[in-house]
Amino acid sequence: MRPVGTKSASDDRNPVMIGQPPRTRRQAVTKTMWISLWLFYLAGPAGSLFSPGTSTGARLWGAGGLALFVLAYFYLVFGHMWREINRPHRYGVLALMLVLAVALTWTLGFEWLVLFIFVSVGSAVVLPAQHSRWTIPLITAVLLAVGARYPEVRDYYVFAYALPALGSGFMMIGVQYLIHTTQELRAAREEVARLAASEERLRLARDLHDLLGHSLSLITLKSELAGRMLPGSPEDAAKQVADIEQVSRQALVDVREAVTGYRRPRLAVELAGARAALRTAAVDVTVAPALESEHPALTADTEGALAWALREATTNVVRHSGARRCEMLLTEEGESDDRRYLCLAVIDDGEGPPRGRHDGNGLTGLRERLALTDGRLETGPAPRGHGFALRAYVPMSTPAAAPGGAVPIPDISPEPAPGPV
Numbered sequence: 001m002r003p004v005g006t007k008s009a010s011d012d013r014n015p016v017m018i019g020q021p022p023r024t025r026r027q028a029v030t031k032t033m034w035i036s037l038w039l040f041y042l043a044g045p046a047g048s049l050f051s052p053g054t055s056t057g058a059r060l061w062g063a064g065g066l067a068l069f070v071l072a073y074f075y076l077v078f079g080h081m082w083r084e085i086n087r088p089h090r091y092g093v094l095a096l097m098l099v100l101a102v103a104l105t106w107t108l109g110f111e112w113l114v115l116f117i118f119v120s121v122g123s124a125v126v127l128p129a130q131h132s133r134w135t136i137p138l139i140t141a142v143l144l145a146v147g148a149r150y151p152e153v154r155d156y157y158v159f160a161y162a163l164p165a166l167g168s169g170f171m172m173i174g175v176q177y178l179i180h181t182t183q184e185l186r187a188a189r190e191e192v193a194r195l196a197a198s199e200e201r202l203r204l205a206r207d208l209h210d211l212l213g214h215s216l217s218l219i220t221l222k223s224e225l226a227g228r229m230l231p232g233s234p235e236d237a238a239k240q241v242a243d244i245e246q247v248s249r250q251a252l253v254d255v256r257e258a259v260t261g262y263r264r265p266r267l268a269v270e271l272a273g274a275r276a277a278l279r280t281a282a283v284d285v286t287v288a289p290a291l292e293s294e295h296p297a298l299t300a301d302t303e304g305a306l307a308w309a310l311r312e313a314t315t316n317v318v319r320h321s322g323a324r325r326c327e328m329l330l331t332e333e334g335e336s337d338d339r340r341y342l343c344l345a346v347i348d349d350g351e352g353p354p355r356g357r358h359d360g361n362g363l364t365g366l367r368e369r370l371a372l373t374d375g376r377l378e379t380g381p382a383p384r385g386h387g388f389a390l391r392a393y394v395p396m397s398t399p400a401a402a403p404g405g406a407v408p409i410p411d412i413s414p415e416p417a418p419g420p421v
Contacts, residue, residue, distance in 0.1 A: 188281075270311050285327075291329070305373045363379065
């Protein structure tokens, strides 16, 4: 997994992604600036307050009403972002904004019709789609009715205000649908990762049950039988003990083979699993041709170590990175001591590694596996500066090591009994 940490480097560099509330102060400021850019549309109403002939009362009324309108708009948008406003409260704030838009436009001039666009967009953002698809045309109709007060600009305001209010509102409905879809996709990624881990645990439990269930039951029965035979028939009891020893040894062999299979996966099998996991998580993956075929310089141990690295990197991309694209490479690289290494690189465009944090359990275990094959692990930002890169190096020729870079399981079976017990 990605190194342990609560804050990644990309949190400091990048704006918050769509559908996510800001996670840092910098992201909050950035998002506020983007939202505030739309306030430039209020330059017309604000400028009309300083036009010649405007009374002091009209200026005070316009400035106060505009300030209240902007505060209500920010309260509505940011409250929705942090999910702190209940539904009745949203309707109340929208009604206040609509009343202010009508009152200010009716009393101060047609320039204030732009307020209806903000009401339309706000309703699309905070209301369910089945409600906003009716409120947006209603707001546009109110805009047309209020604009009819100014017949000298009747043809102008239909195109300058009514159509933008209607179009912007329905466009924001589409944006909200995209946000909800993105949130569901993130939840699906987490569920896929959870189900994959659960399926792996079930598979391990199923295999161990199949391997040991019969053997342990047989050992139990023969132990009970030997216990009953021991006082009167020591020779028959010794035969039962010999059978117990044979069954135990065979069970140990089966467990060793099963554990070896789990500890040393095949690179081709892990590549197929990685593609399926990334495809399910909607991550585009590019695999280098060298990784598709068997490499002659890979031994069973080094192939197992790279397969573990590929599995760990895939888990990292699916569960932690939030990436949209992933690239997998297998290259040959030389070192200063003239040794040749194979490098498996998995590069994504998601969040970068946290700063000043230690490796998690996954990376620590992977480093140990690679070290047993005289290899190494390197992690850090992607070459393009955005994303995460995991590189696993194994020598192209290495001395024999334990299967999969694992410590051999000692033979703990007892020696054959020298005679009847």
